[in-house]
Amino acid sequence: MTRETAAVEYEVQPRVVFRPPVYYPESDGAPMAETDVHRKQMMYLLDALENYFRDSPDVYVSGDLFIYYREGDPTKVVAPDVFVVKGVLKRNRRIYQVWHEGKGPDVVIELTSRGTREEDLGLKKGVYEMLGVKEYFIFDPLGEHLQPRLVGFRLAEWGYRRIEEEPLVSQVLGLELRLE
Numbered sequence: 001m002t003r004e005t006a007a008v009e010y011e012v013q014p015r016v017v018f019r020p021p022v023y024y025p026e027s028d029g030a031p032m033a034e035t036d037v038h039r040k041q042m043m044y045l046l047d048a049l050e051n052y053f054r055d056s057p058d059v060y061v062s063g064d065l066f067i068y069y070r071e072g073d074p075t076k077v078v079a080p081d082v083f084v085v086k087g088v089l090k091r092n093r094r095i096y097q098v099w100h101e102g103k104g105p106d107v108v109i110e111l112t113s114r115g116t117r118e119e120d121l122g123l124k125k126g127v128y129e130m131l132g133v134k135e136y137f138i139f140d141p142l143g144e145h146l147q148p149r150l151v152g153f154r155l156a157e158w159g160y161r162r163i164e165e166e167p168l169v170s171q172v173l174g175l176e177l178r179l180e
Helices: 003-009 036-052 117-121 123-131
Strands: 059-062 082-086 107-111 135-139 150-156 159-162 168-170 175-177
Touching: 036 059, 036 082, 036 107, 117 123, 123 135, 123 159, 135 168, 150 168
Parallel strands: 107 135
Antiparallel strands: 059 082, 082 107, 135 150, 150 159, 168 175
16 A cells, blocks of 8 residues: 555545524513503504505515524514515414525514513614614504604614604505504
8 A cells, every 4th residue: 555545545534513403482481462452452453464465475464473683593583563574475484584584574563561662662673773674663552651652763874763754654564554
């Protein structure tokens, strides 16, 4: 055996690294809404938007569903009360992974309360801005924590800007949002 042949016989194989799959939970055990009023309003919004987009196969409407926005990191998650995504197939999902779907939500509606107000106006607003959510609406069904009770933000070049026009119109949805 020559030295060259021996070198081939003892060539080191590439190292195989096993990475366990990342688990993305479907629930955190928290209730869907804080009060009956919040739950009923959320269901009403979901039903109304699903009905409005019923003939659009590429508009997905959902709510209280985990949206994971960084592949490999299950702590990067948000669960909007109601959201709409245009340009993705309408189908049932257990979770929503931005990297699989190709985009995040276009519109988010949060029903705020004493327990969620700071998060809705702070952390969640920042996450939605980072995800490129074009319009973000916050509604206070009980009128206890937000004045006016319905506020909208539209994504601009430097972040969210409050929608000042009356009536409050979602350009993305093509709908006027108002209290009834």
